[in-house]
Amino acid sequence: MLSRKDNSDFGWDEHKQLVVAEDVVWNSYISSHKEAGQFRHRIFFYYHQLTAIYVKDRATRKDAQTTDDIVEEIDVEDVATVNIPK
Numbered sequence: 001m002l003s004r005k006d007n008s009d010f011g012w013d014e015h016k017q018l019v020v021a022e023d024v025v026w027n028s029y030i031s032s033h034k035e036a037g038q039f040r041h042r043i044f045f046y047y048h049q050l051t052a053i054y055v056k057d058r059a060t061r062k063d064a065q066t067t068d069d070i071v072e073e074i075d076v077e078d079v080a081t082v083n084i085p086k
Contacts, residue, residue, distance in 0.1 A: 017043045 009025040012018075019039060021029075030037045044050070048067050 012047070017045055017047060019044075 010019055010021045010029075013020045018041065026040055030040070051067050
């Protein structure tokens with residue numbers, strides 16, 4: 001749900017360790033993916049470790065990044081855009 005391009009309405013709650021989305025988004029997704037209903041309130045304690053192992057497009061050597069690296073990079077970019085004077 002988090003890795004597909006057409007599912008940008010889903011997010012990850014780092015504190016709760018679960019996939020989050022508005023009820024309407026979940027309901028719509030579950031209506032076409034019945035098996036996904038079990039993940040609506042499921043906690044994934046090892047999400048970052050599992051994505052590091054199973055991600056399809058893993059870089060190696062000097063260009064490799066973990067999910068933590070990517071989130072940190074996004075946060076830095078967000079801060080940079082907030083500080084741009086208009």
